[in-house]
Amino acid sequence: MTGSANFTNCNCPIGSGGGFFVEGTWTMNGGAIYCYMKSSAGFTSNKIYIEECSSHLNGGGFYASIDSGSTLKFTDTCEIYKSLSEGGSGGGLYIYIDFYYPSSFLPQELVIHECRAIINTDPEYLYQSGFGGGFFLCSRYSGYPFTTDQLNFRGLKTYGNVAENYGQSLYVVMGYVRELCRLGINGEYVKGNYSDIDSDESELEGIVMEIEQFDSLQLSMIIQQQKPLEYWWKRPYLDIWHLSYRQDGLFNGQDNYGCGEYNDACQTVSFAFSEISILIGDYDGAVIPEKKIGICSGGYDLVERFIFRPNECRTNSIKIMKERYGTKFEMEGQAQILIKVGNGRIYAASGMRL
Numbered sequence: 421m422t423g424s425a426n427f428t429n430c431n432c433p434i435g436s437g438g439g440f441f442v443e444g445t446w447t448m449n450g451g452a453i454y455c456y457m458k459s460s461a462g463f464t465s466n467k468i469y470i471e472e473c474s475s476h477l478n479g480g481g482f483y484a485s486i487d488s489g490s491t492l493k494f495t496d497t498c499e500i501y502k503s504l505s506e507g508g509s510g511g512g513l514y515i516y517i518d519f520y521y522p523s524s525f526l527p528q529e530l531v532i533h534e535c536r537a538i539i540n541t542d543p544e545y546l547y548q549s550g551f552g553g554g555f556f557l558c559s560r561y562s563g564y565p566f567t568t569d570q571l572n573f574r575g576l577k578t579y580g581n582v583a584e585n586y587g588q589s590l591y592v593v594m595g596y597v598r599e600l601c602r603l604g605i606n607g608e609y610v611k612g613n614y615s616d617i618d619s620d621e622s623e624l625e626g627i628v629m630e631i632e633q634f635d636s637l638q639l640s641m642i643i644q645q646q647k648p649l650e651y652w653w654k655r656p657y658l659d660i661w662h663l664s665y666r667q668d669g670l671f672n673g674q675d676n677y678g679c680g681e682y683n684d685a686c687q688t689v690s691f692a693f694s695e696i697s698i699l700i701g702d703y704d705g706a707v708i709p710e711k712k713i714g715i716c717s718g719g720y721d722l723v724e725r726f727i728f729r730p731n732e733c734r735t736n737s738i739k740i741m742k743e744r745y746g747t748k749f750e751m752e753g754q755a756q757i758l759i760k761v762g763n764g765r766i767y768a769a770s771g772m773r774l
Contacts, residue, residue, distance in 0.1 A: 449477050449479050450481075450514075451480045451505075452503070453468075457485065460490055461491075463490075463492050465492075465494045467496050467497055470503060471501045475505055477549075478509055478514040478556070480503035480535060482514070483513075484513075484514070484516070486516070487523060490524075491523065491524040491526070493526045494529060494530040496529055499533075500513060501535070505536070505538060506538050507539075507540035507541075507549055508540065509583075511583070514552070515555070515556070516558055516631070518561055519561050522570060525557075525570070527576045528572075532555055532577070534579070535553055537551060537556070537585070547635045548637075549585070550583055550585035555589065556590075556591050558634070559595070559630065573610050573612045574612070576612035586642075586643075589612075589614070589624060591625050592624075592627075593634045594629075595628060598702060611624065611653075614650075625647065625648050626649050627642060627647070648678070650678070651677050652699075657744070658747065659696070660744070660745065661692040661711075662713075662716050662743060663692060663715055664687070664719075665687050666718060671716065672687060673687040674686070675688055677695070679695065680695060682714065705734055708734060708735050713740045714741055714755075715743065715757060719756035720758070722757055725767075726766055727767040728766070728767065738768075738773070738774050740774070743755060
């Protein structure tokens with residue numbers, strides 16, 4: 421498609437593609453455009469403007485199924501505005517991509533704003549809905565490694581989108597979503613205009629699984645397993661996981677996913693060890709050659725007996741250091757670990773370097 425194209429007030433209550441249809445099946449997806457791509461097809465959207473379109477199910481503005489080595493690109497100031505998924509996911513855009521053969525989705529210049537994904541209240545509807553207010557991305561056969569030539573969202577901008585469930589701007593359902601988040605530096609190929617400092621974590625969320633499993637799960641299980649995408653690209657500086665705990669409650673960290681920075685410390689040693697395995701080794705229980713623990717300037721009260729065993733800590737080497745050790749910001753003086761009378765103990769078992 422060359423030149424420019426505007427789609428305004430399109431609706432897809434039945435069928436596919438309320439404004440434009442490219443080889444599809446009889447569904448209720450794609451308020452303005454429905455695109456089904458296979459056999460190494462290529463589709464480049466230039467200067468497409470989609471406004472106030474809606475679908476009964478997925479992809480209020482644009483729905484695409486990308487299969488068998490096909491490529492979809494958005495270039496030259498494309499925009500999806502105030503579009504609505506009335507009972508599915510992807511208020512502005514829904515992308516279903518099959519990685520069995522290397523397919524690609526490259527939004528090089530795309531703005532999605534003020535779109536909405538609404539929960540389907542029909543008791544007979546058997547799939548998930550209300551995810552990805554701006555953009556919903558899902559896959560099957562998500563082979564790894566994939567490259568930034570296949571998925572690259574650096575040109576994607578999202579503003580003011582709303583999902584009645586999760587992922588206000590983007591929700592990703594993919595077996596290798598963690599690896600996608602770790603391409604480049606600090607999620608640069610998935611975050612678009614998301615700011616680690618200013619944006620709310622609910623803007624970008626996802627879950628590690630394929631779409632068929634996702635659609636069959638109860639919502640409570642999805643909530644339990646999903647994460648903000650930032651969780652998968654954010655690791656504490658120099659891979660030092662900080663701890664903070666005082667019995668008087670003045671300097672307590674929290675055992676939350678993504679904890680570990682000096683200003684967002686974890687509370688327990690065991691949780692920090694688990695986080696290190698997940699974020700460095702990709703799964704809980706992964707063996708890491710060395711795990712580094714930082715003690716925050718507020719100190720740490722050890723109130724339980726802790727034995728550092730290699731098989732339990734999933735490492736043979738543990739370094740305990742003061743806050744931000746090895747940087748120009750390291751704390752003055754020494755950090756304090758206070759072993760409380762009673763259960764508080766530290767032991768290093770055979771084979772452990774402490």
